[in-house]
Amino acid sequence: MAAPQPVMSLRAATASLGARTVLRGIDLTVGSGEVVALLGANGSGKSTAIRTVIGQVPLSGGELELFGTPFARFRDWRRIGYVPQRSTAAAGVPATVREVVSSGRLARTRLRPLGRADRAAVARALDVVGLGHRAKDSVNALSGGQHQRVLIARALASEPDLLIMDEPLAGVDLAAQDVLAEALREQVGRGTSVLLVLHEAGPLAPLIDRAVLMRDGLAESVADPERLHDLACHPHDTRDAAATAAAIQSGLSVSEANPGTHA
Numbered sequence: 080m081a082a083p084q085p086v087m088s089l090r091a092a093t094a095s096l097g098a099r100t101v102l103r104g105i106d107l108t109v110g111s112g113e114v115v116a117l118l119g120a121n122g123s124g125k126s127t128a129i130r131t132v133i134g135q136v137p138l139s140g141g142e143l144e145l146f147g148t149p150f151a152r153f154r155d156w157r158r159i160g161y162v163p164q165r166s167t168a169a170a171g172v173p174a175t176v177r178e179v180v181s182s183g184r185l186a187r188t189r190l191r192p193l194g195r196a197d198r199a200a201v202a203r204a205l206d207v208v209g210l211g212h213r214a215k216d217s218v219n220a221l222s223g224g225q226h227q228r229v230l231i232a233r234a235l236a237s238e239p240d241l242l243i244m245d246e247p248l249a250g251v252d253l254a255a256q257d258v259l260a261e262a263l264r265e266q267v268g269r270g271t272s273v274l275l276v277l278h279e280a281g282p283l284a285p286l287i288d289r290a291v292l293m294r295d296g297l298a299e300s301v302a303d304p305e306r307l308h309d310l311a312c313h314p315h316d317t318r319d320a321a322a323t324a325a326a327i328q329s330g331l332s333v334s335e336a337n338p339g340t341h342a
């Protein structure tokens with residue numbers, strides 16, 4: 080089968096943070112309708128890679144295209160939803176849960192007041208993450224995991240074509256992880272493409288089409304993604320499987336369990 084048209088493509092991408100070269104020439108694509116997981120040890124460059132995609136970290140070399148358009152000419156940001164890595168810092172400005180989730184619609188409304196369809200999308204996203212009843216509460220009154228669910232709802236409210244998430248399950252309890260996995264499955268069913276950083280695949284494992292391993296600023300495609308699915312879902316099938324599942328969960332040695340090849 081022909082590879083799907085990429086909605087995001089990084090080629091030979093390099094990037095630095097301060098004096099440190101963090102990305103050393105990575106190739107990373109997400110095809111239309113694909114769910115791609117970025118795995119790897121702490122500090123390997125996963126967050127930096129996805130922050131280049133949303134323009135938060137400039138490339139020092141290489142190319143980035145979004146929906147077939149070179150980054151410099153790309154303007155259609157409403158097509159992209161982003162869930163940042165969970166921050167433990169308290170929110171600076173008190174805002175209600177609904178206000179934060181509504182901000183996910185701003186790129187669509189171009190700062191005009193929300194219309195009926197916008198409000199419905201916000202309500203739907205809040206229900207999906209199970210926080211409809213907290214809509215009027217200040218986000219400062221939420222737990223860390225609830226706060227993370229608000230950020231996911233904000234991204235879902237934008238009804239993006241490409242959803243980019245940095246460790247979306249961090250700090251989210253198991254019941255809520257299942258709810259979010261179901262929400263994501265529905266979103267993918269509607270054709271949304273997904274790029275997500277994961278340390279634990281958990282209930283998201285069956286949704287992952289392809290895994291890419293980041294190691295020291297380089298990206299390797301994981302040789303046998305089917306195996307990753309199985310192992311993440313059924314980590315106790317064999318001794319080998321348990322070792323690999325542990326590797327997926329730690330993010331430290333997936334490549335040793337599933338030797339990768341350069342993407």
Ligand SMILES: Nc1ncnc2c1ncn2[C@@H]1O[C@H](COP(=O)(O)OP(=O)(O)OP(=O)(O)O)[C@@H](O)[C@H]1O
Nearest residue numbers: 096097099101119120121122123124125126127128
């Ligand atoms: N502002 C910064 N200035 C200099 N170096 C930075 C900065 N932010 C991150 N780094 C470094 O860049 C490297 C990659 O960081 P990045 O956050 O992309 O890793 P990661 O793979 O997402 O890690 P984690 O799993 O811990 O989230 C790390 O070595 C980190 O120390």
